[in-house]
Amino acid sequence: MRIDGDGAGAGHGLNLPTPYRRAMDSFAPAARPRSEDGVTHPPPHRTDDASDDSAAAFLQRIGSLRAGTLERAAMDAAPDGIVLADRQGRILMVNAPMETISGYTNAQLCGQSIDLLVPVHARPEHGQHMQRYHQSPSRRPMGMGRDLWLQRRDGSQVPVDIALGHSSAHGGTVVAFVRDVSDLRRLEARMHYQATHDTLTGLLNRWKFGQRLEQAIAEQAAAQSPPFALLLLDLDDFKAINDGYGHAAGDQVLQEVARRLRGALGTGDILARLGGDEFTVLLPGVACATQAECVAARLMQALCVPCRVQGFELNFGASMGIALCPQDAGDAATLLRYADMAMYHAKHRGRANFAFYAPSMGRKMAEKIQLHDRLKLALAYGGLTLHYQPQVEVATNRMVGVEALLRWHDPQLGEVSPERFVPVAEATGLILELGAWVMAAACRQIAAWERQGMRLRVAVNLSAQQLRQTDLVEQVARNLRTHHVPPELLELEVTESEALADPEQACQVLNELRALGVAVALDDFGTGHSSLAYLKRLPVSHIKVDREFMRNVPASGGDTTLVRAVVALAHTMGLRVVVEGVETREQLQFLREMQCACYQGWLFAKALSPDDVALLYAAAADAAAEGALG
Numbered sequence: 001m002r003i004d005g006d007g008a009g010a011g012h013g014l015n016l017p018t019p020y021r022r023a024m025d026s027f028a029p030a031a032r033p034r035s036e037d038g039v040t041h042p043p044p045h046r047t048d049d050a051s052d053d054s055a056a057a058f059l060q061r062i063g064s065l066r067a068g069t070l071e072r073a074a075m076d077a078a079p080d081g082i083v084l085a086d087r088q089g090r091i092l093m094v095n096a097p098m099e100t101i102s103g104y105t106n107a108q109l110c111g112q113s114i115d116l117l118v119p120v121h122a123r124p125e126h127g128q129h130m131q132r133y134h135q136s137p138s139r140r141p142m143g144m145g146r147d148l149w150l151q152r153r154d155g156s157q158v159p160v161d162i163a164l165g166h167s168s169a170h171g172g173t174v175v176a177f178v179r180d181v182s183d184l185r186r187l188e189a190r191m192h193y194q195a196t197h198d199t200l201t202g203l204l205n206r207w208k209f210g211q212r213l214e215q216a217i218a219e220q221a222a223a224q225s226p227p228f229a230l231l232l233l234d235l236d237d238f239k240a241i242n243d244g245y246g247h248a249a250g251d252q253v254l255q256e257v258a259r260r261l262r263g264a265l266g267t268g269d270i271l272a273r274l275g276g277d278e279f280t281v282l283l284p285g286v287a288c289a290t291q292a293e294c295v296a297a298r299l300m301q302a303l304c305v306p307c308r309v310q311g312f313e314l315n316f317g318a319s320m321g322i323a324l325c326p327q328d329a330g331d332a333a334t335l336l337r338y339a340d341m342a343m344y345h346a347k348h349r350g351r352a353n354f355a356f357y358a359p360s361m362g363r364k365m366a367e368k369i370q371l372h373d374r375l376k377l378a379l380a381y382g383g384l385t386l387h388y389q390p391q392v393e394v395a396t397n398r399m400v401g402v403e404a405l406l407r408w409h410d411p412q413l414g415e416v417s418p419e420r421f422v423p424v425a426e427a428t429g430l431i432l433e434l435g436a437w438v439m440a441a442a443c444r445q446i447a448a449w450e451r452q453g454m455r456l457r458v459a460v461n462l463s464a465q466q467l468r469q470t471d472l473v474e475q476v477a478r479n480l481r482t483h484h485v486p487p488e489l490l491e492l493e494v495t496e497s498e499a500l501a502d503p504e505q506a507c508q509v510l511n512e513l514r515a516l517g518v519a520v521a522l523d524d525f526g527t528g529h530s531s532l533a534y535l536k537r538l539p540v541s542h543i544k545v546d547r548e549f550m551r552n553v554p555a556s557g558g559d560t561t562l563v564r565a566v567v568a569l570a571h572t573m574g575l576r577v578v579v580e581g582v583e584t585r586e587q588l589q590f591l592r593e594m595q596c597a598c599y600q601g602w603l604f605a606k607a608l609s610p611d612d613v614a615l616l617y618a619a620a621a622d623a624a625a626e627g628a629l630g
């Protein structure tokens, strides 16, 4: 226990609760002067009492304190511990609550130095305080001391708050009212923790991280510490995990991510969750790009292991952006913004990637934000259309289907290619809304063509996030129902890499889609470098060979051999093949030799408006009729 004499309260009187005052009166019989405000003040010290320090006198003092049993009962009933100590710091008596707080009995404490209740390290300072206090005693209420601790009998320490009073009896007696504030301190600690930590992961929160970042910047600027790196990390497709498996699964993933990141970082690195699926790391010892790259690669590695949640094996990756202080910026807001730009850049480069901030990113970022905002407007107010590129039977040159391709005309930006806006929509999550719009528009179109007597199968591109959407199958079924579309006229294209990111889940969804009666094609076949075992299990009706493979066919021997191998592989797996990007007669001839089923490409037609498709269809039908007539 520390009796700190620096407290407030200049008066010498004790304005105590009644039980305390009565107890005090019992060992201080002398009449006390009252001030004008009615407060009782202790009389000035009697030095003769103070000098009477013999053992007999001390025992007499204790005896007089024992005499008043009623007062003793009152003291024991007090809510706080009470300790009376004489001018030499010897304990005269303690009440029952004090016995509980300290673990000592009254008998064990009486006659002992008050130091017994003071932690060893605080004893010298405490002795000085006691001396000062006796020279100028004052009343000190609770809550005025600093962090005070009481040494218990069992060696543990308990946080206490102490009020002080003084009596002139027996040459000066200090009365300490001692309150065990363990519960209060625990509550304070919990509140502080909650204010500074993220409850889900236990990591620092945005506010606390901001403080640490400011501190690191200040230290760096004062040249007390070397340059450092700031890393911002955002999970790829987290929204799809949340939507697909529920928020409880999403929470588990975030906790697992926090655990893995913590495990992969050093003790001095500061990790925080900024909110949602965004984490950030301050790397104090990382002064250059090469070092930061090592850490980013380590974090990437830690996150790439699949995570088992609710019986599912979930794959997730993360995109990271890195900014260096002071090379890139010297203030917290700019550093965070730059790391964010770099992170966005990494996402666009293909996810599960990291990037360093570069000045050119500011412009690119602004462009992407503009694209996203205007695309949202186009979705809400029109501006998007579907065009359809014919798919043609190689053997007959007959149009057997079309692929729906998004077209966007923006009043400010003009025509924007899907190769520009689809990745932005994927990065921002807008792709789900966009995908839903495409699905509905394509089904409407199939129905419209059917009413005109055209039976054309329409292929619709699905993005990875749509594939993970829990209600995808329901969405497709609803569109088929609403627009009265025969299921066999709808085909869904998924890319190889999308389907194989989570093969179990993809198999399940694709099977459910097949069960509705719709066809499923594997797009960009051959680009995914994926395991054949998995490919075999995917319930697809046919595959599409990516147009990149056709670019130099048949001019390049290497490319030609590659396409030959890819097509042969698909045939071995019993799959029909559609080859994309056919622009020349030579390429078509090559496909004939390879016995490919269908092709798609500018040789036949580019993507056309629905009306142009109808005209082409009608022209082909007329030509066929003329041929039949002779």
Ligand SMILES: Nc1nc2c(ncn2[C@@H]2O[C@@H]3COP(=O)(O)O[C@H]4[C@@H](O)[C@H](n5cnc6c(=O)[nH]c(N)nc65)O[C@@H]4COP(=O)(O)O[C@H]3[C@H]2O)c(=O)[nH]1
Residues within 6 Å of the ligand: 389, 404, 405, 406, 417, 418, 419, 422, 435, 438, 461, 462, 463, 523, 547, 580, 581, 582, 583, 600, 601, 602, 603, 607
């Ligand atoms: N050089 C050349 N190119 C040809 C030829 N024939 C077709 N193409 C182009 O190749 C792309 C084929 O679509 P994709 O591989 O699914 O690639 C698509 C697809 O990944 C994405 N996309 C387009 N519409 C949608 C959509 O509705 N949903 C989703 N998720 N993605 C879409 O955007 C990509 C690009 O679409 P587009 O710009 O329309 O580009 C189309 C098409 O115009 C040819 O002979 N030569």
